[in-house]
Amino acid sequence: MSTAQSLEYDSHQDSDAVHVHVMPAWVLLTVYGVLVVATIATVAITLVDLGIMNIWAALIIAVFKAALVILYFMHLRYDSLFNGIVLISALGFVMVFIGVALMDTSEYKSNFQPPGTRMMMSSQNGL
């Protein structure tokens, strides 16, 4: 292993080279450390009762971890912008899909759950 931080494989024979960003070892290790700490944090946070914020805390940590994996392990940060657009649009459509489905479910919720039961309480306490 060399000590190179980031090397570009520029060849002497012009077009024979693939130009890439080699991820430095310390970046990989740091990202890994943060991911493990975030995993512990997401378990620990369930021991605290935050009401509806528990699910949001879990999701925010998950999105944070996902972003680290995408940007550094999948090196999208140093990749073509277009690949990022492909990813973001897929995620965007999934969010639209789930969002609209949930809106629809909310509309019908009162039809299949008798009012005044515990369901009323839980709708305040959690998803």
Place this chain on the structure above:
Amino acid sequence: MSAIEPNVAVAAVPHGEEHDHHDPNLAHHFDTPDQQFQTGKLGTWMFLATEILMFGGLFCMYAVYRHSYPEVFEYAHQYLNRYLGAANTVVLITSSLTMAWGVRAAQMGNKKLLMIMLALTLLGAAGFMGIKSIEYSTKWKEHIFIGSGNLYYRDAADTVNRTKVQGLEEEALHIREPVEAKEGVTKVTSEPRDPNAGTPDEAKIVPPNITPAGLAPTVAVATHHHLSYDELESQERHRVYTFFAIYFFMTGLHGIHVLVGMGLITWILIRASRNEFGPTYFTPVDLVGLYWHIVDLIWIFLFPLLYLIH
């Protein structure tokens, strides 16, 4: 994953100027290795986008059911072992690290390190499947596997089945154990217990009729910790098995992806052993790596959503 294999033999390339040494890794329809590499990457990202959309459908199913039956999720997830889930998260993250390191090794032309890292990644994947199979077989033994064999699939009015469910709760969840011991860990210690606890039928009927002061603590206990089957509404009891259907569907599809990943990594490992990769050609390593990371990424969401319901 045809995008991964641009290693098509260059059959006949009469490309005008002949410098005889033609890169065997460069397919004839690409001008440069860089163009080929970028194309492969774009193709893989397209594929990953379809993966995200496919899992998106399952996450949508999850969201709708959890939104409709929050208590079912809170109750049923107690059967999942969060420590095994957390261990599997760390195993998968570690294998993601070794995969990323393997790509780095390939880019730097370090064949030995690449092979070590791929082997470690494979080991992590096997470890993940091992832990997963422990979890699945526990569910199988507890009769909470997928389908009509699931204890919760039956009608809640069936008293024989209800006794079985309560027996399972006692054995697997310890719901009916002395509550003080448990609540000491969480923050509910100060909350008074329902005096009717242990006599399920009355516990269900009496609390709403007593004073508001008596009602509040019961609700608080019910919605926050150690929900039991008896505390669920009857329309919720019918839905408990749906949680297990969702759990097995999502983790099962993810598990299949892990198995596919293991196959791909083995393939890369064999090719690496044949000296096929180096600083000028490492595309397959990189693209399999991307796939492996997306498998990790999906688990990053599955873990808190299934195991850590509060």
